[in-house]
Amino acid sequence: MDPTSRVVYVDNDPLVLVHAQALLTSDPRGACDYIEADVRDPGTILEYASRTLDLSRPTALMLLGVMGTVFADDEAYRLVRELLGALSPGSYLVFEDGTNIVKPDAAAEAERLRDKGEVYDYRLRTPEEIARFFDGLELVEPGLVSVSRWQVESDVFGLPPEVDAFCGVARKP
Numbered sequence: 001m002d003p004t005s006r007v008v009y010v011d012n013d014p015l016v017l018v019h020a021q022a023l024l025t026s027d028p029r030g031a032c033d034y035i036e037a038d039v040r041d042p043g044t045i046l047e048y049a050s051r052t053l054d055l056s057r058p059t060a061l062m063l064l065g066v067m068g069t070v071f072a073d074d075e076a077y078r079l080v081r082e083l084l085g086a087l088s089p090g091s092y093l094v095f096e097d098g099t100n101i102v103k104p105d106a107a108a109e110a111e112r113l114r115d116k117g118e119v120y121d122y123r124l125r126t127p128e129e130i131a132r133f134f135d136g137l138e139l140v141e142p143g144l145v146s147v148s149r150w151q152v153e154s155d156v157f158g159l160p161p162e163v164d165a166f167c168g169v170a171r172k173p
């Protein structure tokens with residue numbers, strides 16, 4: 001990572017905070033911070049993040065494997081819009097989340113176990129549902145794809161198989 005980068009991590013799990021305190025050490029030219037906050041509370045996230053980040057300059061918002069914890073579509077789309085709304089033009093959204101189309105039987109089984117309370121409470125979305133997080137933004141190449149296909153080059157074995165997690169990177173105009 002560029003030593004002059006300024007990075008703020010957010011997670012609501014106190015155990016992650018303990019690891020973060022041990023691992024997130026900044027180079028004096030950059031800065032690193034950790035916020036224990038819920039993604040459902042963008043106001044707190046933005047308030048604390050702005051102590052480390054200059055949000056008047058382009059910033060990358062990375063939501064990786066987290067929005068599936070917000071089951072209601074309306075709420076999930078609103079939260080991302082609110083976080084992005086605070087960022088300047090030229091900022092980027094980097095988004096990745098679990099899907100249910102590559103191996104639908106396995107996804108259905110995971111959802112069945114989830115509904116019985118036996119595995120992590122997480123909502124898998126279709127790529128079309130994930131695409132809506134990018135509404136109003138300019139997706140960069142290759143668009144919204146399985147993570148195994150993001151800017152990957154084909155080799156003698158061809159392209160890697162798709163996996164049930166899709167991602168995209170998009171610029172805020």
Ligand SMILES: C[S@@+](CC[C@H](N)C(=O)[O-])C[C@H]1O[C@@H](n2cnc3c(N)ncnc32)[C@H](O)[C@@H]1O
Pocket residue numbers: 010011012013016037038039040063064065066069
């Ligand atoms: C699948 S992991 C992804 C971690 C990391 N973003 C990555 O890509 O490696 C999901 C993380 O989201 C955190 N998390 C779950 N619900 C959350 C919430 N409501 N607000 C903030 N973080 C949450 C969990 O504690 C966990 O560390």
